[in-house]
Amino acid sequence: MGQGLSCAASQDHRFFSAVHFGDLETVNAMLERDPSLLYQTTYDRQYPLHIAAANGQIEILSMLLERSVDPDMVNRQKQTPLMLAAMHGKISCVKKLVEAGANMLKFDSLNGRTCLHFAAYYGHSDCLQAILSAVQSSPVAVSWGYSRFVNIRDGRGATPLHLAARQRRPECVHILLDNGALVCSSTGGYGSPGTTPLHLAARGGSLDCIRELLAWGADRMQRDASGRIPYVVALKYRNGTCAALLNPSSAEPLVWPSPLKFISELNQEAKALLECALMEANREREKNILKGTGYSLPSPSHSDDGTDDNISEASDTELCCICFEQVCTIEVEDCGHQMCAHCTLALCCHNKPNPTTACLTPPVCPFCRSTIARLVVAKMKDCNDADQDIGDGGSPKLRKSRRSLNFSEGSSSFKGLSATFGKMGGRGSGRIAAENEWVDKP
Known part of the structure; x- marks a missing residue:
């Protein structure tokens, strides 16, 4: 009998x-010889499906x-193959199980965690997105609601965002x-104070992670238990x-204007362009905050790469007519007016909610005052086309100044907008906003 058990154990181990x-x-x-092996388990009750998922053996x-194996069979910790695939970052197995x-x-x-918690905790952004x-x-999404699933809590009240922030997973946080x-x-x-993702990122x-959370409106003054x-x-x-960046006395960062419908x-x-502009503007703020504190940023700022510092005269006609520093990359779809991503973002971030209705009013185009309903990536104009539109107006710099004059005459609030947008600080100018210049979160 003992020999029979030994042979069975050896067969299971080989399988x-x-x-x-x-x-x-x-x-x-x-x-083929023994179909019951499908439901054999290891000492910690791992089924063959768990082992295949955890090791990425997709075939x-x-x-x-x-063979009609239940995809939701659980091991000793009530973990499913999908949880193990997400835990180990086996994206092909995650997709197959789904x-x-x-x-x-x-x-x-x-810990009362789902597959989403495991993907966030271990930093597998591809599994998380899948x-x-x-x-x-x-x-x-129908029975639970998509937003509820994204903010699902584990046994300790932590959402996937909490875990991603605690484990230093900026891609998952984003x-x-x-x-x-x-x-x-x-x-x-039940309304009692607790730890926020920003507390965990600070820890x-x-x-x-802190940059991402602040850029999405995390409250620096929120208290834990x-x-x-x-x-x-x-x-x-x-x-x-x-x-230094979380100090309440330092300047507020720009915040992604998520309540706006067209955003x-x-x-x-277009979203990538605006997100990049927001992070660059906040990096300029960071350099200003850290100046003289004895601390420095561990990684070089994207605004220091110098890729856009020298813009040729051939592209002067495409420069943003608000800041005259960045190339126009964003276009208002209805009217066709173009701006750079930095100025477009400032226009959205400076928009304030109506205190009586508690809702955000869409901003208007600074050139024609029409309501902005949709933003798209700007179509680059050929230099020859631009010359024909302007006529024999002289040098590109002269044409640029004439365009700015026409726009400023057509909008009574253009000068004010131009002054306000200048506070963001562009890559070309290197200007850093002073602390009292930064606006509050929308």
């Missing part, structure tokens, strides 16, 4: 080893699913915020550079 290393031929042969995983109908709302028994994309077209994660969500329940010392603001947390864990409907290319 699980073949699954682990992706030996499809051996796995198929052994299953074996696909073969097991074709296609097979794996339940994305399963919670494990260890799960979020799948949820949008799944019954989960994806979650872009998909509706609540930037100021607290781990405390972990991740500047990139101990009454501490993120600035105090950063000081406690000796993250001096983070503390949420931007195509990816």
Whole structure:
């Protein structure tokens, strides 16, 4: 009898080893002889499907699913194969399990976490994005609601955003915020104070995570259960550079204007341009804050690369007529007027909510005063076309000055807008806004 048990154990070990290393031929042969191996488990109750998912063996995983194996079988910690695939960053297995109908709302028994928590915690941004994309077209979005799923809490009240911030995962932080994660969500329940993602980023010392959270409106004055603001947390864990940026007395950052409808409907290319402009403007603010503090940014600012400092005269006719420093990259779709991404972003960020209706009024084009309903990437004009439109007006610089004069005459508030937008500081000028020049969050 003992010998029989030993032979069975040896056979199981050989089978699980073949699954682990992706030996499809051996796995198929052994299953043909003994189909019950599909439901054998290891000492910690890992099924073959768990082992295939955790090790990225997509061929074996696909073969097991074709044999009608339940994609939601759980191990000792109530973890599903989808959780393990997300934990280990096996994107092909994540997609295959989702296609097979794996339940994305399963919670494990260890920390009460879902596959979304695991992808965020371990920093697998591709798995995170795949799960979020799948949820949008799944019954989960209908039964639970997409926003509720993005902000799903684990057993300790932490959302995936909390975990990504704590583990220094800026890419995951960005994806979650872009998909509706609540930037100021607290781990405390029923209105009691708790830890926010900004507190956890301050504790972990991740500047990139702090930048993302602040750019999406994180509150530097929000207190945790101990009454501490993120600035105090950063000081406690000796993250001096983070503390300097989180200091309540330092200038407020520019915040992504997410409440505006046309901002949420931007195509990816236009959105990327505006997001880049926002981060560059905030980096200029950071350099101003850190000047004289003894701290410095660990990575070079994108605004220092010098790629746009020298713009040839051939492109002068395409310069933004508000700042005269950046090339026009954004266009108002209805009227066709163009601006650079920095000035477009400033126009949106400076828009204030109506206190009586608590809603945001769409900004208007600074040139023709028409309401902005949609922004697109600007179409670059050929220099020859620009010359024909202007006629024999002389040098490109003279043509540029004539365009600015015409625009300023056509809009009574143009001068005020130009002065306001100048506070952002462009890549070309290198100008850094003073602390009292920065506006409050929208």
